Amino acid sequence: MASTIVLVSGGNRGIGLEIVKALLESNTSSDGMPYHIHLGSRDLKKGQDLAANLPVAHGNTVSAIQLDITSPQSVDNAVATVEAESGRLDVLINNAGVNDDSIADEATKMSTLYDINVIGTSRITDAFKAKLLLTQPTDQKKEKRIIHVTSSMGSIASRLNPGFEFYQMPYTAYRCTKAALGMLTACHAYDLKDEGVKVHAFDPGWVATEFGGGDPVVTRKLGAVDPRVPGLACRDVVEGKRDNERGVIVSINRDTYPW
Ligand SMILES: NC(=O)c1ccc[n+]([C@@H]2O[C@H](COP(=O)([O-])OP(=O)(O)OC[C@H]3O[C@@H](n4cnc5c(N)ncnc54)[C@H](OP(=O)(O)O)[C@@H]3O)[C@@H](O)[C@H]2O)c1
Numbered sequence: 001m002a003s004t005i006v007l008v009s010g011g012n013r014g015i016g017l018e019i020v021k022a023l024l025e026s027n028t029s030s031d032g033m034p035y036h037i038h039l040g041s042r043d044l045k046k047g048q049d050l051a052a053n054l055p056v057a058h059g060n061t062v063s064a065i066q067l068d069i070t071s072p073q074s075v076d077n078a079v080a081t082v083e084a085e086s087g088r089l090d091v092l093i094n095n096a097g098v099n100d101d102s103i104a105d106e107a108t109k110m111s112t113l114y115d116i117n118v119i120g121t122s123r124i125t126d127a128f129k130a131k132l133l134l135t136q137p138t139d140q141k142k143e144k145r146i147i148h149v150t151s152s153m154g155s156i157a158s159r160l161n162p163g164f165e166f167y168q169m170p171y172t173a174y175r176c177t178k179a180a181l182g183m184l185t186a187c188h189a190y191d192l193k194d195e196g197v198k199v200h201a202f203d204p205g206w207v208a209t210e211f212g213g214g215d216p217v218v219t220r221k222l223g224a225v226d227p228r229v230p231g232l233a234c235r236d237v238v239e240g241k242r243d244n245e246r247g248v249i250v251s252i253n254r255d256t257y258p259w
Contacts, residue, residue, distance in 0.1 A: 002137035002139055002140050003033055003034050003035060003036040003059075003060075003086075004033055004035050004091065004142060005035075005036050005038070005082070005087075005088060005089050005090045006023060006035055006038065006089075006092075006093065006238070007037075007038040007067075007078075007082060007091070007093065008020050008037060008038070008039060008040055008093045008095055009040040009067055009069055009093065009094055010040060010095045010096030011040045011041060011047070011095065012041035012043065013210065014209035014210060014227055015204050015207055015209060015231065015234075016093075016095040016096070016149075017227070017231075018227040018228050018231025019093060019095060019230070019231045019234045020039050020231075021228075021231060022231040022232050023037055023060065023235055023238065024037060024055065026058065026060065026235060026239070027058040028239055029238075029239060030143055030238075030239050031140070031142070031143070033140075034058055034059035034060045035060045036061045036062070037060070037061070037063075038062075038063060038064075038065045038078075038082055038085075038086070038089075039051050040066075040067035041066065041067065042067065042068045043066075044064060044065075047065065048064040050064065063085065065078050065081050065082070067124075069094075069096050069116065069123060069124045070115055070119075070120050070123075072123065075123055075124050076127065078124075079127050079128060079131060079132065082128075082132060083131065083132060087137070088132045088135035088136070088137065089132035089135075090142045090143065090144055090145070091144070091145045091147070092124070092128050092133060092146045093238070094124065094125065094146070094147065094149060096116065096120065096121075097117045097121075098112075098117065098212070099113065099171060099174040099211065099212035100112060100113065100212065100213070101171070101212060106173065109173045110173045110176065113173050113176075113177045114176075114177055114180070117177035117178065117180075117181060118177050118180045118184065121148060121184060125146060129146070129188075129192065133146070133192075143196075143240065144192075144195070144196060144198070145198045145199070145237075145238060146188055146192075146197060146199045146200070147199075147200045147234065147238065148184065148185050148188075148200070148201050149203075149204060150178045150182065150185070150249055151175075151178045151203055152164075152166065152251060152257045153166050153169065153171060153174060153175045153178055154176075154177070154178025154179040154181060154249075155179075155249060157257075157259060158257055159175065166206075174212075179259075181201065182249065185200070185201040186247075186259070198243060200237050200250055201248075201249045202230075202234055202250055202251070203249045203251040203252070203255075203257060204227075204229075204230030204233070204252060205225050205229065205230060205251060205253070206219070206224045207219075207224055207226075207227050207229070208220035208224040208225065208226060208227065209227055225252065229252050230252055233251070233253075
């Protein structure tokens, strides 16, 4: 019987790595079959070193794959590798994303962030959805999913809500990219509705990682959660536990945000 084949972009650190770990320790996949995780990493060696040492359980497996979502060549190579190694993809987790507040010029910042958070995510989704997400294993029907890791900061409806926890924060360019990712989520859900592919926008909460040049030791003291929290919450999405929450951003602690 076929494993569930998953690809996590930016799987080499932070939230992506915790999503990989949460899946590797799972025995609760929706069809009871193990996972094979393709751990996406821009630096292949880093990904391979991690994959060789991650704890696995319940028959789950992991392998590293070189993946830079801004590079059409890297994305094409990743499609070819997944096709050769696994024959298809069942779950695409678009976790890779950036914020860079060190870029002073707003237009340059917009362009840099859009290139990764929106255009890169669109590129990799199109590359995989055409060939692999729509392919079924011969012996079993698999649930197919796309999960875009977004942010509540991309919620347009929350932007002018003084009660929203990130009301005071600036980050206009980052917010715009994640708002655009909300539209991408809705469009992918529309495009793939007849194929039965489930599409979610997932917000990991405020997480103690190196995101945007942050220091996890400092942000943890200020209230950011351990990356294991969104790792497990994203696994819930993969395993169908948030399927009744549609047309919203699904978050940790069973929260949701409006688009
Ligand atoms: N941390 C938070 O509080 C927070 C809150 C809301 C949403 N998010 C979202 O969660 C996701 C993961 O964030 P994180 O906190 O885990 O950040 P992180 O620790 O900075 O990790 C970002 C990951 O994305 C990868 N990446 C960056 N550019 C890439 C590219 N062009 N192609 C492929 N991979 C690329 C990085 O690879 P390298 O190691 O090679 O740089 C790294 O693996 C992002 O989409 C972010 O917007 C984070």
